[in-house]
Amino acid sequence: xxxxDIIDLHLWQMITGYLFVVVLLFIVRLKGIPxxxxxxxxxxxxxxxxxLVGYLLSYIFEFPSPIYTVLILICMEMFSIYxxxxxxxxxxxxxxxxxxxxxxxxxxxxxxxxxxxxxxxISPWYEPRYFIPIAGMLVGNSMTGxxxxxxxxxxxxxxxxxxxxxxxxxxxxxxMASKQIVDDAFDSAILPTINSMLGMGIVFLPGMMTGQILSxxxxxxxxxxxxxxxxxxxxxxxxxxxxxxxxxxxxxxxQQNQLNL
Amino acid sequence: MFKLISVRYKDILxxxxxxxxxxxxxxxxxxxxxxxxxxxxxxNKLISCDSGEIFYKDCPINDINSIELRRNxxxxxxxxxxxxxxxxxxxxxxxxxxxxxxxxxxxxxxVLDMVNLNKELSTDAEKLSGGEKQRLGLARVIxxxxxxxxxxxxxxxxxxxxxxxxxxKLVQYREITNKTVVMVTHSKKTALSYSDSIxxxxxxxxxxxxxxxxxxxx
Numbered sequence: 001x002x003x004x005d006i007i008d009l010h011l012w013q014m015i016t017g018y019l020f021v022v023v024l025l026f027i028v029r030l031k032g033i034p035x036x037x038x039x040x041x042x043x044x045x046x047x048x049x050x051x052l053v054g055y056l057l058s059y060i061f062e063f064p065s066p067i068y069t070v071l072i073l074i075c076m077e078m079f080s081i082y083x084x085x086x087x088x089x090x091x092x093x094x095x096x097x098x099x100x101x102x103x104x105x106x107x108x109x110x111x112x113x114x115x116x117x118x119x120x121x122i123s124p125w126y127e128p129r130y131f132i133p134i135a136g137m138l139v140g141n142s143m144t145g146x147x148x149x150x151x152x153x154x155x156x157x158x159x160x161x162x163x164x165x166x167x168x169x170x171x172x173x174x175x176m177a178s179k180q181i182v183d184d185a186f187d188s189a190i191l192p193t194i195n196s197m198l199g200m201g202i203v204f205l206p207g208m209m210t211g212q213i214l215s216x217x218x219x220x221x222x223x224x225x226x227x228x229x230x231x232x233x234x235x236x237x238x239x240x241x242x243x244x245x246x247x248x249x250x251x252x253x254x255q256q257n258q259l260n261l
Numbered sequence: 262m263f264k265l266i267s268v269r270y271k272d273i274l275x276x277x278x279x280x281x282x283x284x285x286x287x288x289x290x291x292x293x294x295x296x297x298x299x300x301x302x303x304x305n306k307l308i309s310c311d312s313g314e315i316f317y318k319d320c321p322i323n324d325i326n327s328i329e330l331r332r333n334x335x336x337x338x339x340x341x342x343x344x345x346x347x348x349x350x351x352x353x354x355x356x357x358x359x360x361x362x363x364x365x366x367x368x369x370x371x372v373l374d375m376v377n378l379n380k381e382l383s384t385d386a387e388k389l390s391g392g393e394k395q396r397l398g399l400a401r402v403i404x405x406x407x408x409x410x411x412x413x414x415x416x417x418x419x420x421x422x423x424x425x426x427x428x429x430k431l432v433q434y435r436e437i438t439n440k441t442v443v444m445v446t447h448s449k450k451t452a453l454s455y456s457d458s459i460x461x462x463x464x465x466x467x468x469x470x471x472x473x474x475x476x477x478x479x
Binding site: 162163165166167168169170171172173176177256257258259 | 305306307308309323327328331332335336337338340341342344354355357358359360401402405
């Protein structure tokens with residue numbers, strides 16, 4: 001199969017796809033689940049966002065420029081940090097908020113650069129066809145991981161305050177006293193990535209690989225990219241979360257090594 | 262050992278002046294909510310006072326590294342934390358936290374015997390009763406051999422006989438090893454029987470103070 005064999009989706013074919021949404025709306029109404037508004041909004045947003053991104057990417061791919069590539073990366077980072085802070089109800093200006101922003105930026109950018117320049121060897125360095133989708137995958141997965149890690153760490157310290165203090169009373173350092181909670185937070189953040197790696201190719205075919213195959217790329221090439229990407233995602237999620245938890249737990253203690261709640 | 266001058270903590274505790282003597286048993290008594298546990302938490306530096314100064318061995322407590330202080334001044338809360346694992350794990354974790362070397366099973370049995378906890382070291386600690394957990398917590402702090410024991414109602418979950426035996430053993434141990442014990446207790450009888458001095462706290466302030474109790478009582 002080559003690119004000329006790809007079935008182009010016409011507008012009317014796209015519209016038939018929305019039948020799934022209509023069915024879902026029918027079901028939620030029948031069951032009395034008050035979710036019609038959210039379903040409609042998310043469908044409209046998804047459509048508009050993707051159309052907009054489609055045109056934007058077409059333009060950027062046609063006229064590649066380091067400024068556009070870097071701007072898009074900055075936008076991705078800012079949006080992901082905003083999403084994490086919103087979901088976890090943490091203020092950017094707080095110590096924990098700043099650590100989230102740092103962990104996200106440093107973890108994803110360093111993994112992205114390693115992946116693009118050491119693994120894939122792209123040229124020029126800002127080649128948007130590689131840079132933007134790979135950045136999207138690393139930033140998106142790291143955002144999910146770090147969100148889970150933040151929630152687990154904050155909940156863990158708040159609900160196990162007596163255990164942390166019990167350890168401090170015995171002479172433990174804050175690191176010793178919160179080790180179990182930090183480990184749990186890391187575990188819960190990294191687990192979705194590990195699970196998706198376990199099920200990959202058997203339970204489901206990942207989106208990027210499916211997209212490449214549909215657009216005419218040989219499955220073997222698609223798979224080699226997918227493997228490399230999954231390793232990059234694993235590295236990026238692990239690095240962002242480890243930076244976050246290792247710095248994040250300290251924000252719960254003051255300079256006198258007292259619990260700060 | 263400890264000296265407190267004009268110490269205030271929120272609206273909970275205000276101590277104009279207090280000295281806790283070295284190598285003695287000091288009991289703190291008072292109604293619940295009077296600020297007894299807060300005093301222990303201040304001495305353990307789990308919290309800091311809003312104003313005033315606390316001295317430990319003539320050195321302001323704020324100038325002492327908190328971790329080092331807590332390794333010498335160990336606190337046992339009323340409901341000690343039981344970590345998941347066996348009795349042995351729970352005893353050894355205290356040594357690990359205090360950065361002290363591990364000890365052999367004979368020593369562990371010895372401290373368990375001191376607190377009348379006749380259980381296998383391999384017993385799941387989370388399955389112990391409230392009183393047994395309290396004794397395990399006490400055994401864990403004894404194993405640490407700190408300079409000062411801060412004990413917050415260490416026998417509140419024990420029956421009268423067990424309480425008497427354990428406190429007696431603890432006091433004997435203190436006499437042999439020259440340790441300082443600061444103990445919060447609800448029982449005036451315990452305080453009168455075993456302490457060298459009693460501090461009574463009412464609504465966050467010292468309302469009475471008695472010295473040389475043991476001699477007087479005996």
